[in-house]
Amino acid sequence: MPTTPDAAFDIVVVGAGPAGSAAALEAARAGKRVALLERGPYPGAKNVYGGVVYGRILDELVPRWWDRMPVQRWVTRRSTMMLTPTQALTVDFRTEDWGRPPYNGATVHRADLDGWLAGLAQEAGAVLVPSTTATGLLRGPDGAVTGVRTDRPGGDLTARVVIACDGVNSFLAKEAGLFDRVPGTQAQHTSLGVKEVLALPREAIEERFGLTGRHGQDIEIIGCTGGIPGGGFLYTGLDTVSVGVVLSVTGLAASGTRPEEVLAGLKSHSAIAPLLRGGEVKEYSAHLIPEGGHDTMPELATDGLLVAGDAAAMCLAAGIWLEGVNYALGAGMYAGRAAAAAVTAGDTTKAGLAGYRRALEDSFVLADLRKLRQVPELVFSDRVQRTYPGLLCDLAQDFFTVDNPRPKPGLRRLVTARARARGLKLRHLLSDALTGARSFG
Structure with a gap:
């Protein structure tokens, strides 16, 4: 097993976040020589996330993960809050079912999570190369990716497959031209x-x-x-x-x-x-x-290169669902498996790596992102951001205000009056309802 950063590898994974560590773990489990590059001095050193990880994909990646993962708390209470400057309306749900195995979600600190995941990859045989930045791609005479350049003197790493998990604004995916067809600006x-x-x-x-x-x-x-x-x-x-x-x-x-x-x-x-x-x-x-969703994802593969996680815009920003780590874990896992299979088959061309896309298509990763592709635009619209929170808070205030001796108002009259006051037309409600129904239905 290579132990120096200038050795040749079967697979080089760039980025020791959730996607990268999952990819390295699966590729190493398949018996491949794997290098896992990390820009920080240790995995998690530069990560600042403190949020929720959902466990179902971990069931496949790390059996009984809840006995091993560094968890802060098990999420048993999930709330959506709508605010105006002076009001708040909260939909609050809690369940005891999420407080016992197999658990639904857990709050974590990324410094802890990333170190744990990278440690699993190392236990499986991957070589961790910390304090190292991939500065560009190495290419063969046919243009296929054959490794990465690094900021270490003489530290270029060659590989049959590179898996780019270098986060949002992925320079490797951009250099490979995988974002060329994405509309608009990043x-x-x-x-x-x-x-x-x-x-x-x-x-x-x-x-x-x-x-x-x-x-x-x-x-x-x-x-x-x-x-x-x-x-x-x-x-x-x-x-x-x-x-x-x-x-x-x-x-x-x-x-x-x-x-x-x-x-x-x-x-x-x-x-x-x-x-x-x-x-x-x-x-x-x-x-x-x-947070652009499915329609802003790059191509996911080219000769000798796969891209996963935030580097591939695999983040679900759908209002009631704000998830990223579980999509990164799933994509990384499938990327590691596909890369290992391609190396075994001796075909690391784009066609030889096509198993990655097929696995994503058959999983929640692309199924969810495709189904909810219109939701990010809806969520970031002015009506969802400002009009609807104010409307719902106003309605709650009206509905629960006791105004005796006047009789209690009817809900339809309250909705009509408040919608008119906020300039909300029926066609807007119908349009947004239709988009929501198509996406969430």
Whole structure:
């Protein structure tokens, strides 16, 4: 087994995030010589995510993963919150079923998660090459990818297949021309996530969020970004709370607003501030997120190269579903298997790597992204971002306001009056309802 970064490998995986580590794990399990490159000094060193990982894909990748994965809390309470500057309406669901194996989702810290996943790949035989950046692709006389250049002197790595898991704005996928057919600019399809991790006593978290033991809550928030397309989130860790906003890059630039100002506004909202009171900021971070959906994904393969995870825009931003890590894990797993099979077959051309696309087509990864391809545009529309949260909050306030001696108003009359006041026409409601029905039906 090679142990030096200048050795030849069967497969080089670039990026030790969830997609990359899953790819390296599966390829190494297949008996291939695998190098796993990581830009940071160790996997997770540069990652700032504190959110939810959903476990069903892990059932296949790491049996009984819940006995091994570094979990903060098991998510047993899932909430969607709609805000106006002075109102909040929350749909809140909790279940005991998610608090026992096989579990549904868990809050994690990426530094812990990435290190664990990369460790599994190493245990399977992959060689971790940290503090190394892939600066470009190596190509053979026929133009096929044959490895990667790195920023180490004399540290180029040759391979039969390269798997690019180098994150959003993947330079390797761009160099290979895989994004050439994606419409629009990348900025139009990208959001900026800004997050703070606040330390709070475990007892305070459990009291404020109504939790016990290792149970946790995931809150997704709409209407909290001050007119900039996006949303917010709040996740409970064991003794930390992660709070943040996700903002359209183009919308943020046009607004002239600093992202930390938007986050400060969310933290000070009357529905959020009591939950965070007394929290000590332990981490502030920002990260680009590919949220354009299926129609902004690049080609997934070319001769000698596969692309997976955020590098392939495999993030589901569908309002009630905001998921990325599980799609990265699935895509990485299938990429590792397809690359290993192609090496075994002696055909690492685009045709020889076509098993990757077939596996994705047969899985939730492309099925979900294709089915919900219209939802990102709907979610980022002005009506969903501003009109509907205000309308629903107004209706809730009207409905629960006791205005004796007047009789209680009918719901139809309230909806008509509030929709008219917000300039919402029937055709808008029908159009959005039809898009939602087609996507979620």
